[in-house]
Amino acid sequence: MKKLFALLALFTITLTNAQDFKTLTYFVNDSTKLELDLFLPKTKSAENLPLLIHVHGGGFAGGQRQDGYTVCREAAKNGYAAATISYTLYMKGKKFSCDGILTEKVKAFRIAANQLWQATLFFIKNSEKYNIDTDKIFISGSSAGAETVLHAAFWDRDLMALYHEKLSNDFKYAGMISGSGAIMDINLITEKNLIPVMFFHGSCDPTVPYGTAAHHLCPTDSSGWLMLFGSYSIYNKIIELNGNTQLFTYCNGGHEYSAELFIQPEETVKFISQVLAGEKMQAHTIISTGKTCKRNTYSFCD
Template sequence: MKKQLFILLAFLAISSLNAQDFKTLTYFVNDSTKLELDLFLPKTKSKEKLPLLIHVHGGGFSGGKREDGHHIAKYAATQGYAAASITYTLYMKGKKFSCDGKLPEKVKAFQIAANQLWQATLFFIKNSEKYSIDTNKIFISGSSAGAETALHAAFWDRNAMALYPEKLPESFKYAGIISGSGAIMDLNLITKKNVIPALFFHGSCDVTVPYATASHHYCPPGSTGWLMLFGSYSIYNHIVDLNGTANLYTFCGGGHEYSDELFAKQPQEITSFMARVLRGEKEQSHTIINTGKACAKGEYNFCE
C-alpha cells in the first residue's frame, strides 16, 4: 500500500512539473471563425493589476503558430507581466505573397490580422477584472508578419479599417509596441497624436521586409504584388522626428533571420523596454550590432 501511495505521489509531482504554465482561451468567435490565445500569468500574485503583452507570431500570413510566441510570453510572465500569444487568420495560406501575388490580397492579410489583434485586445479589456489586467498598460509585439500586424493595429484608423462590429474604445491607446523586422505601408499613419513608444530590431540586409524604405521583397515596379513598405529604420527616424520614444537595434549584415532575435535570444531587452516605458522614461537610441555577415551582391547595406 505504501509503495502504491509513493508511486501515486511521484506521478502527481511529475504531472505538476509538466503541467502547462499557460491557459488557452477563446478570444473571438463568429459564424466562420474561432480564434484562441495562450495566456501566461506570473506565478506570484500581485496586489496591483498587471501590464499585458500581446504577441503576434510571424510566418508571412500563411504559416506559423501561436506556440512560436511562447518563449517571449513565458519570459515576460516571469518578469511580472501577463502575456498572450495569439492565433490569427493565415489569410495568405495557399496564395502568392511575393512579387507575383496580388496587391489587394496583401493589404487584406494585414487588415484581417490587425482586426483580430484588436479583438484580442478587446477580449482583455472586457475581462480585465478576471485576469487582473491594467488596460492602460497593454503592449503589442510581433515578428515579421506579426510585426506588420502590430504596426498597423497601432496606427491604422480603427474605424476606417474595421471588419468587425465590436470595436475598441475610441480613447484606447496601446502603451507601446515591439516590432521585429516589421514594416508599415504609410509613414503618415504615425502622427504626433497617435505616436506611442516603440522598440524595433531588424537586419540591415533584409530583402523580405525592407529595413528602410523599399518595395516588399524588393519587387520591381509593375509587379502585380508591388507594395511600398517603410521598415524599422524609416519608422524609427519618423518617430524621432515626431519627438517620440523610439529604440532601434540594427543587426548589420543580417537578413530576415533576425526577425525573432530579441524575442527568442534577448527577451530581457523587451521587458526592460516595457519597464522603462511604464516608468515614463523617454529615450531615442540606435544600437548597431555587427553580425559578421555581409549583404549579398546587389543588396542594400545601410551600415556602410
C-alpha cells in the same frame, strides 16, 4: 518495482511540463474561432497587471501562437501578464510575393490587425477577471506579426474595422515591440497617435525592407508590388516627432533576425519596464553579425 519507478518518472515529467498558461477563446463568429494562451505571474499581485499581447510571424500563412511562448514566459516571470494569439492565416495557399495579388496582401494585414483589436477588446472586457491594467497594454510581433501590430497601432480603426464591435480610436497601446516589421504608409504615424516603439531588424532584409522599399524587393511591374516603410524609416519618423523609440540593427543581417529579441527576450521585457517607468528613450544599437551584404547602403554597417 520497475513499473513503479517508470510511473513515478512519468508523473515527475508530467508535473515538470505542466502548463503554465490558460488557453482562452477571445473571438467567435459564424466562421471563426480564435484562441490565445495567457501567461500570468506565479505570485498574485494586489495591483492590476500590465499586459503584453504577442502576434507570431509566418507570412500570414504559417506560424503558431506557441512561437510566442518564450517572450510571454519572460514577461510573466517579471510580473506582467502576457498572451500569444492565434489569428486567421489568410495567405495560406495564396501567393504572398511579387507574383501575388496586392489587394490580397492588404487584406491579410487588415484581418490580422482586426483580430488583434478583438484580442485587445477581450482583455478590456475581462480586465477585472484577469487583473489587467487596460492603460498598460503592450503589443509585439515578429515579421507578419510585426506588420500586424504596426497597423493595429496606427490605422484608423473606424475606417479599417471588419467586425461590428470596434476598438475605439481613442484607445492607445502603451507601447510596441516590432521585429522585422513595416508599415504601408508612414504618414499614418502622427504626434497624436504616437506611442513608444522598440524595433529590431536586419539591415539587409530581402523580405521586409529595413528602410523604404518594395515588399520582397519586387520590381515595379509586379502584380504584388507593395511599398513598405521598415524599421529604420519608422524609427527616424518617430525621432523626427521627438517620440520614444529604440532600434536594434543587425548589420547586414537578413530576415532571420525577425524573432531574435523574442527568442532572447530580455531586451523586450526591459523596454516594457522602461516605458512603465516613464524613461525617455531614443537609441540606435548597432550589432555586428559578421555578414556581408551587396545591397548595403548604410555607412554605420560598413
